[in-house]
Amino acid sequence: MTALVARLRPFTLLTLLCAALIAVLLFYPLGRMVHSLAFGGTGGGFSDALGVLTQPWLAPVLFNTFVIVGSSTVLALAIGAVMAWGNVRTNASIGMLGTLLPIIPLLIPNVALAIGWVFLGAPRVGFLNGLLALLPFGLELNIYSWGGLIFVYTINAVPYVYLIVSAALRNLDPALEEAARINGAAPLRILRTVSLPAIRPALISAALLVTITSLGVYSIPSVIATTAKIDVLTTRIVFLLNRDFPPKLAEAQALGIIMLLAVLALWWIEVRMTRSGKAATVGGRATSTGVIDLGGWKWPFRLGSLAYLAMTSIVPIGALLIVSLQPFWTPKINWLALNFGNYHQALFVNRLVSGSLGNSLFLSGTGAVIAMVIAIVVAIFSINRFGLLSSLVDGAIKSSAAIPNMILAVAFLSAFAGAPFFLSGTTTILLMAFVVMYLPPGAIAASATVNQIGRDLREASSIAGAGEGRTVRKVIVPLAIPGFLSGMAIVFVHMMGDLSAAALLSGPNNPVVGFAILSVWEAGTFGVLAALSVMLCIINIGVIGLIFGVGRLFGRR
C-alpha cells in the first residue's frame, strides 16, 4: 500500500488526471455513439458499417487517398526537412524570414489556401495561366488534376514538417555533423547520412502529423478534387453525412476506422523508433554551436528556398489579396476598380466582428493551451514509462485525429448536449471539442521534442533530488520549449480555422470565425472569403509571432 502511494507521485497524478480527461472527452462520447448506433434507434449500425466494405467506390477512394496523402507526405517531408536543415544548421540560413515564411501556408485557412490556388492555377482563368499565356510555349497549369491536388496538399503539409524538424535540428549536437565533415562528407551527404537519420524519430513524428492532417483535410479536396473527379475519404464521408437524411453515421464511421488503422500503424512505428535510443538526443556533454558552411551551395540553396517560399506563401497570399480587393474574381485585373468593399463585407456583414473574432481568439487560445498541457504531460509521462497505460493514453490522443471531425462533433452533441451535462450551444462544449479534435497535432509535436532530451539529463535531475515535477519544469520544459511552441502554434491555427465543430456545437451567442468562413463559402463571394482569409492570416501571424517571441525569451541555450 505504501509502495503504491509512493509511486503515485504528483506528476503521475497529473497524468492520470489528463488520462481521465481524455477518457471522458474522447472515449465517453465515442462509446456512446457506437453504442447507440449498434443498439439504439434503427439498430443494425454494424451491418451498415460492414456494408461500406462492399461498396464499389471504396477501392478507388482508398487508392486515391493513399496516393495523394502518401505522395504529398513524402514530398512535404523532403521539402520541409531540407529547408529546415538549411535554415537551422547551415550558413544559408535566411534568419527570421526563414522561421516565419515556411509556416505561412499553415496560417491561411485551408479553404482559402485551396481557393487561392484555384485563383492561380485554374485552367483558362488562373492568374498564373494568364502570365503563362504571355509566354510562347503554350503551357497551361491545371490545378484540377492529380498534380495540382498533390501540390496543394504538399504545400499545406510542409509547415508541419518544417516546424517539427527545425525544432529537432536545433537540438542536434553539432559535433555529430562536425564528425561527418572531418570524415570528408560534403554538406548534402551530411544531411542525408547524419543530420536527418539522427533525428529520425522527429521525421517519423512529422510524417505521422502530416498523414493525419492530410487524411482529415476536407476543404482542399472539396474545392479541387471534385472538379478533378478524384474522390478521397473526407469528401466521401461528407457525402455520407450530408446528402441524405438520416445521415449515414455508421458508414462514415467505418471509413473513419480505416483511417484510424493507417494512423495507428504510423503511431506504432513512431513509438518503436523513439524508444530505441538510436537517435540523437540533447546530451550532457556540451559541444560547439557551429553551423555547416555550404560553401558554393550557399547562394543556390538560399535562392531555391526563397523561391519556394515566395511561390508558396507570397504568391497565393498575393492572389488572395488581389481577389479580396476585386469586386468579384476575374483574371482581368482592373487596378482602378480595386477597393475594400469585401473587407467591409467580411467585417460587418458576415459577423466576423460581432463577437466571433473575440470568441475564436479566446477559444483557440485557451484550447491551444489546454491541449498542449495535456499533450506535454502525456508526452513526458510516456518517455519514462513503457507501461500499458502510457501507451494507451499516448495512442489515444494521437489517433483521435483519425476520427473525422464531423463524427466527433456528432458524438459530442449526443454525449454532452443533454442530461446530465446540458452543454448544448455553450462555449464549454465547443472548447472541449476543440481540445479533443486538435490535440493530436499538439501531442505529436510535443512527443517529438520530449523524446529528444537525453536520458542522462533527466537522470541527473533525479539524482539531484528533484522530483518529477521539478525535473519537468526545470529541465524538460526549457529544453523542449521550441517544440512545444510549434505544437501550440499548430493547434492554435487549427482551432482558428475550424469549420466542423463550430457548425454543430456553437450556439447563437458564441459564433466563431469558422462560422463566418463557412457561410461565406456557402453563399458569399470569393472576394469576401479572400478578405476574411487575409485578415485571419494576419491575425494568425500576429499570434504565432507572439508565441515564438515569448519562446525566444525561454529558448536560450
Added chain:
Amino acid sequence: QSPEDILAAAKAEGEVLVYTSSPDAEMEAKIAAFEASFPEIRVTHIRLPSGQLFTRFISEHDAGVTQADLLAAHSSALFQERPELFVPLTPENLPVLGEQQIIVTPENASYQIFSNDIQLVTYNTDTVSQDDLDAHLASWEDLADPRWKNKVALVDPRNSANQVSFLLNMERLYGDEWFTGFMANEPEIVGTASSASQQVAAGAFDILVPTIPSQSAAVREQGAPIGMYSPEGLSHVTSAGFAVPEGAAHKNAALVFANWLLSPEAQVIQCEFSGVPNIGIEDAACAKLLPEEFTPARDVIPAEDAERVFGLVGLQP
C-alpha cells in the same frame, strides 16, 4: 388554443431560436421586420447547411435536448422521415394557412413550405449572347448541344438531393440518350453552385446548371457578368420548409414567427433576397412567380435512383 392564446404565450416566452439554412442577410432582414412587429419576441438564429442542420437537430434530440424552436431548411427530408418529432401545423396553430393561398403544399402536416426556387442556368453574359441562348439553349435538352462542349459545369449531385432530383427529372423527360450527348460535352463537376457561379463570372465556363438565383446573388450584386436563364421544358422547383419541434422550449413564439414567415410582409422580404413566394401575392418586389406547371424537387430519393443517375453523369455513387 386560440391564436390569441398562442400569441400571449409567445410573448411570455419572449424568444425564438431558429436553425436555418437561409443566408444570414436574408434571415437578418426578416428578423428585423418581425421584431418590429413583435417587439416582445427576440429571434436568434444559427445558420447551417441543411444536412448539418438536421444532423445537429437530431443529435440534440437523441441526447434529450431540443434547442431549436424552429427549423427552417432548404430540404424537407427530415420532416418527411420523422414527422412525429414536429408539431402538426394546422390553421388553428398557424392561422396563415387559412388566410393565404398556399402554392406548394407539403407532403405531410409536420411542416410548411415558405419559399421556392426555380432551378435556372447561370451563364456568363460576356461569353454567351442572347442569340446563343436562343439558338443553343432554348430547352433544357439543349444542354447536350455541342455549343457547350467544354463550357458547361454541373453542380456535384452527390452533395444534395435537389441536384439528384434535377437529374432524375432530366432522365424522365429526355431519357438515357440525352445523358450520352450531355456527357460528350465533358461537363466539369463543380463542388458548390455558389463558388462555381463565380468561376462562371471569371470565365472558367460559360454555363452552370442547375442553380437558383440566391447562389449568385452576391456576385451579381457586385456587377459580375452573370445572367440567369430559364430554358423550356422543365420547371424544377426546390422548396424551403419550416417545422416546429415537439419539445421546443418556445413553441408558441416559434409558431408566431412561423406564421409570420408566411405573411405577405415576410414573403416580400423573401422576394428581395431572391426566392419565389409560396403564397399568392402581388407585389412589385415579387415579379417572379411560379409558372402554371412546375415539377417540385424531391427531397427523399431512393438510393437506387440516385446511384443510377450518378452513373449516368460518370460519377462514383
Added chain:
Amino acid sequence: MVIAAAPAKSPRIEITNLVKRYRREGGASITPVNDISLEVAGDELVVLLGPSGCGKTTLLRCVAGLERPDEGEIVIDGKVVFSAKRGIYLPAEQRELSMVFQSYALWPHMTVAQNVAYPLQSRRAPAGDIGARVSKVLAMVGVAGLEQQYPSQISGGQQQRVALARALVSGSSVVLFDEPLSNVDAQVRAQLRFELQSMQRSLGFSGLYVTHDQTEAMELGHRVAVLDAGVVAALDTPRNVYNRPPSDYVARFVGVANIWPGAIAATGPEGAMVEGAFGRIAVAPEGLANVEAANGRSVGVVTRPENLRLSHAASEQAEHSSLPARVVTQMFSGAHTEVVVELGGGVLATVWVQDQSRLEAFPAGAEAFVTIAHRQVVLVPGTAP
C-alpha cells in the same frame, strides 16, 4: 546546542547479490553486474577498478536508482532502497545521493552556476545560502569565474569539473563518482584529489569511485574493488591489492606487473623457489599467501617493474634472485624509463629505470641481469599449462 550525531553503526551502502542483465542488439544477453556483494562503511570511499565495459557504470546506476536491477538488494543508510524479493524500488530522487556522470550530464540550457545550484534548490536549501555555496564549490574545483557561461562555451575539462561541483555541492552523505576526473590534467587532478580528501575529512561522505587512474585509486580509495566482467575479483586496501594480488588478473589490472609462468620447485620456512623458462626465483613467505605452496604446482610469478634492477653482474645477496636478460628496447616516460628485456625462454619483462644516467649502459641488445629481492615477489595461482 548541537548534539553530535551518533556514528553510523551499519554500513552506509550495502549491496547484496546484485544482478543486472542487458539485452544486446541481436538478442544475446549480457550481465554486467553478476551477483555483486559489497559494503561501503560510513565515510569510506571504495574505488572501483576494472576494464572498460566490465560493469562499473552499471553498478553505480543500480545504486543510484537509475537502473532497476534484476536481483539482489541494496540498502543505503539502513533503508532498503531496492529489493528484488520484496519488490521494493525507491526512485533515484528519493535516495538522497549524488552522482558525477561519466557523460557529465550538464543541462545545456542552464549556466554553470545554475547547474550547480540545482541540487540545492531541489533539496530546498535556504535561498540565501545557495549563491555562496555555489561559488565556494566552483572555486574549489577551479572553475571560479565561469559562473555565467553555458556548458557549450567551456572546455571539456571545465565541464567535467562543473559536473563534479554539482555532485559535491549539496553535501550528500553518499556520492557516486563515475570517472570524475578523466578529462582534467594531472596537476588539477592532484589538486582535486587533495580537495576531495579534505572534504571527506571535514564533511564526511561515503562513496563509490570509478577511475582508470592508478594514482587516484591508490590515494583516494580506502578500499579498492577490482571488477572482472560483473564479478568482484578483489576487494581490499589499495596496498594489499597492489602488493598481494589474488590473481594474475588483479595483478595485471592494478599497476604494471610482470607475470611469468613457472612452477614451485622447493618450499621451506624462508619461502619458496620457483622455476620457469625465465630461470629460478626466490619468493619470501608472504609472497605465497595466495597460492597452495606445494611442489610442482604451476604458478604465476608477479613482479613490479619498479622493483626490478638492471645490472651487469648478478647480485650476490641471498635474498636476491638475478636472472640473465637481454635488453629489447627502452622507452622514456618521464619519471622513469621503461626498459623491456627478454629473459630465458623468450619471457618478456618490463623494468623501470629511474636514474637516466644508467640507461646508456643498457642499450638495446645489451646483456644484463635482472635482480629482485625475494620479498618483492608474489605468486598467483597459475593456469594449467
Added chain:
Amino acid sequence: MVIAAAPAKSPRIEITNLVKRYRREGGASITPVNDISLEVAGDELVVLLGPSGCGKTTLLRCVAGLERPDEGEIVIDGKVVFSAKRGIYLPAEQRELSMVFQSYALWPHMTVAQNVAYPLQSRRAPAGDIGARVSKVLAMVGVAGLEQQYPSQISGGQQQRVALARALVSGSSVVLFDEPLSNVDAQVRAQLRFELQSMQRSLGFSGLYVTHDQTEAMELGHRVAVLDAGVVAALDTPRNVYNRPPSDYVARFVGVANIWPGAIAATGPEGAMVEGAFGRIAVAPEGLANVEAANGRSVGVVTRPENLRLSHAASEQAEHSSLPARVVTQMFSGAHTEVVVELGGGVLATVWVQDQSRLEAFPAGAEAFVTIAHRQVVLVPGTAP
C-alpha cells in the same frame, strides 16, 4: 610498377601565428589560441599538454577546419587551408584529415560498424574492402564483437574506442586526437599506445595529440608542446621538456616537480651553488641552460620526486647535496609511496620512495635528509622575490 612517393620535404602541418578569440557570455573576450606557431613534420606526433581550458581543443578545431581562426595561417601537406590575410578557408570536409572528438561524437543512429565504416564510405573506398577494414580496426582497439551495437548500448570506454577506430580506419595522413584514451583503463591504454605506435610506423601519419596522461605524452610524442593560456610555453622532445623545463610552469606541468625558490650563490665550471630557505644545493652545468648564471639571480630549483632520496645521514659524495628535512606524511600510490617532507623555511618537497620496506624508517615527524645528485637538479628563471 610502384613508384615510391618522394618523402615529404615540407612539414605536414604548419601553423603560423594562429589566433582564435571567443566571446564569453557577459561580453568579455577570451583568446584560447594566442599567436601559436607550430610545425608537425611528416609522420611526427606532437603531443599537446596543458591545463584544462588552455585552448587545446580549440587549436585542434582550427586545424580541422571546424573553427575559423581570426588570424594566422595553416598549411597542411603544402596546401594553404587557412590564411586570414589571403582570405582562404578550406572547409573541414576538404582537408582530408581525421579527428577523435573529446566528446566522441558517435552517430547515435548508426551501429558501431556503421560508424566506423562511414569515413571509408564517404572517401569512396571500394565497398568490398570496407567490412574487413572495419573489423580489423575494431579488433585493434579491442571492441570486436560490438559491431552491431548502437552507441547508446555500450559503455563509455567502449564508445571512446569506437571513436578512435573511426579516426584511424581511413588511414588519413593527418590525425587529430583530442584525449582519445581518457576513458579507458590503464591496461587497454598501454595496449592502444602500442598499437598506435606500430600503426604509425607501418602506415605513417602525422598528428596532434591532446592528452592529460604523462606516460602517454612521453611515450607517444615525438615532441611535446606545453600550452599556457593560448601560448606555446615549451616545445621539445619529451626527454628535454622533462629534464630541462624552460620555466616553472612547464616543470610543474610535465611530471611532478618540486620547485623551491632560491638565488644563485656561486658559479663555476662544475656548475653552480644555489641557496634558499631550504639550504644549499649544487647544480651541474647542464642544469643552468635555461637561466642566466649570474650571482644573486633568483631562480627556481626544480627537482623530480623520483630523484630525491631519503636517508638518515647526509651523503658524503661531492656531487650530492643533502638537505635536512622532516617527514610530514606518506601516501601509498602503487608503484611508489609519496612522502611529503618539510625542508628549511617551511618549503615542502615530495619524495617518491619505491622500496616499501624502507618506509617504516621514515614515519611522519621523523627527521631525515633529502639527497639529490647535482646532475638531477635544474634551474628555471625565478620570479622576482
